[in-house]
Amino acid sequence: MADALKKPQIIVLETKSLNYTPYDVKWIPCSARFVVLGQYARGTGAVAVYELEQGRAVLVKEIEKPHAIKCGTFGASTLEERHLATGDFEGNLNVYDLERPDVPVFSTKAHDLIINCIDGCGGVGIQTGPPEIATGSRDGTVKVWDVRQKDKPVAVISPAEGEQRRDAWTVAFGNSFNNEERVLSAGYENGDLKMFDLKTMSLLWETNTRNGICCAEFDRKDIQMNKMVVTSVESSFQVFDLRTRHPTYGFTALSTKNKDNTTIWTVKHLPQNRDIFVTSSGSGSLNFEGKLKQNTSKNQTKNLCSKYPGNRVKQDPKDKLNVGVVGTVELLNNATLAEQPISAFDWSPDKLGLCVFSAFDQQIRVAIVTKLA
């Protein structure tokens, strides 16, 4: 009991009901604002900007777009511009300046079907490499765009001839520690996880996790690839150690299964501490996993931290090659905050512990998580 009160607390600051379905929420970097992307009942897109005032979220601007918007990212634009790249249900990739949201700064018909996921790299927070946006769509392709090059994607990753198309459900950039290196991983609905090296334009590694992959995220985009968390459908997620790659076994993974047997929709690493991440589940709960500075006892209920093992590499006995050791993951805290699945979550990059998340009950919640330092 005492232990329960020592763990990180989740304080919900504000619950806001919306008249549209939110699909994604993102903090606007370097500000106390966040943007909600979604769909009105009439099928048009909603972009709403809220600002935190005295702990309450105040609507600053609400814009209607012709098509429903599924996902967005600020990752590919600089701090000065803070343009929001959005993917919508028609397959259009639009980059908006939120101060002049009527006309997009960059617009292209990226895919023929809905853009399921989007990620940006090379802008805010990651200063290395060209600014790129990756989009993954139901048509099975993943495309990489550069806003400076119109109409022609930098890279297209599509299934081979004859192979069945699989929906791409998630994309994530990583390993962007210098101007040339970058890795893009894509997760598909059948459990395929493919990692592409954008420097050599080739497939780096692939695996199959048996359950459709809902969300994948590197712990940091701008360091040499270290760890990646992949969440999937049947309440399981896997943590891959990416430092060591075995030619046969690939990357080592630690697989964890939640008890509630629902889809784990998102995973988000805390920007300020890459060892803490949160997963959101279909039962409306958030699980915080990670590592705290002080020693915590093993029996913590449900806040997870990853713990590095003493030795990250060990030798495979058979062929004497290095195999990565992934360590352990601890649950730090867990809280059920909604009755519907929490489909989108975002940490504020400026304030430790401040987060916003949206659920299918058409509500967005702003919360602070304490004791994460």
Place this chain on the structure above:
Amino acid sequence: MGGKTNSSIDAALLVRANAEETRRQMQELLAWEKDIKSSTPSPSGTPDASIPVRGTKTAPTTTAAVPRPENPVVLLPYRDKSPEQLEVTLKQALILKEKGNAYFQRKVYVKAELEYSRAISLLDEYISQSSFQSSAVSTHLSTVLGNRAMTLIKLEKYPDAIADSSRILAHFDSKNIKALWRRAHASILLLESSISSNINLNDKDLLVEAKRDLEFALVLDPKNLLVKDDLVKVNAIIASKATTESTANAVTSKIPKNGLASGDPVSQKKSNSQLKKPSQRRRIDILEVGDAAAFFDKSASSKNLTEIIIAETPKAKSPVISKPEISNTIFKPEPAADNRVIIENNAAIKVKDKNEKAVHVNSSSTEKTTSKSFTSTMLKIVQSDSFASTETTTPVISPLNAKEKTMSRRIPLIVDLDAEKQVSKTKIEPESTGMTDLAVPSHSEIVKSKTQSSDVVTAALKLTPAPDTMFEFELEWKMRKSDDNNLYALIKLILPEKYRSLFKNSLEAHYVSKILQIFVLFYIPNESPQLLFDTLVALSEVERFAMNVLFFSSKDRAAVTQIFSFLRAKVGRDGSVFGVEDLYTVELREMAQGPINLAELPLQQLQAVKNQMEE
């Protein structure tokens, strides 16, 4: 037992600790909020702009990329504002405007210009970010622009002054006399200074435009000394530059031969109408043609058309020229006959072709009436008797001869108002009886005006024909209810002598109330006292007006007091003012005590009440 209490105490302590933690978190959050909103975030080290697009060799040279500056740019805090912040912006803007005014009066022009510029930028921001268009704010903006223009003239920054005045005339009010004069004045001073310093400007254009502005201003306000002086100056300059004479002459050359009381204002009007192409107001000068009978034969819908001409002209003394645009001509079609209705109006052209529905250029207007209903709302055109007394300040000169009665013809202005078709200048030339050119607005401009802001809408709305029945009046009123400016225009449309006939079933209290407010807000500053007086007289003659007076709210009475004190100040010891004032007031004390003691009412009121009761 001890163990239990211990653990419960511990738990309680922890709960409290957590509560404190929560509070601390909240405080931290609020502090952070304040911090991040006020601070400009340190710009990140901008990525090297020379990183090529992946897969290409060289860095992209397209301008699609926002150029990454070499020096870190100070990042402005997110500029968008919530409605409350916008209100603050508006208040600030108004304060700055007042500051500018104060500086101007103390002749500190440099600072005045600074304050005005700040106010303008705030107002621009407000207008661009507010979700609705407020005419009051637009008025403020145009006023500040005008003030700034004046300040710039004092500072001898003539091109900027011209720019500001042009902006006012283009976007807000193309009849703003002050702006017209300022623009012309600045042009003249610019020319003079350029002559003295031998700079070769585009002086011909400047001169011609200055002259146009001044002439137009003169038409709007014939008594304006500044305008007159400048006009003399301009003419002098022009005389010394002979080449511009011919153009000016060409403009005024076509003077109609008959039917005009005076050629000059008309020609001015005409030139104005031609001049006004750049602005949004379109003026169609139609001058009286000739023989009605001749026309009858020509027009397709001949026989039963009774055509009435209305020229809603102000009383001779009114300086406001906006009246003339209300002139309409309407053919009142028989239902069976060809529904050719031709109205001429300044930007409202209702044309009905046989089978087409009436297309109203006032795009914003809700009068998407079918032809049938349109005829029902047809405006009757008043007898031309009133024209005999009108000044020739009307651009549309109806037949001034008494002979040309209601059958006098107008030139059918057939304008096809489907989306982007060309406006045809039809049939004017053949009428050789001295018709001047019709300055038909090019359609694209009409369409443009459609797409502009509510200011233009306001302008367009002003140009509708005056209501002639209570029904029309109410329709117009409903359309304009939100905007005082529009209501003002509407009320102005109604001739004082028409009040009694228009409101023959008595005027409802809220109308009277609003009309009084309009008087206070607009008539007092803008109109001549005479017009106000006449209107008041006319209003008081409306049926059952005494009843209205009896039921005045305190607000109405305050408005009445204001109006009359203004009038008295203007008119002096004119007894008639007092007489009319009496009609508008009621000694409440007597009323409050039981049933009205008729013996104690002032005589006029008594009479009025008696009359009304007997009806």
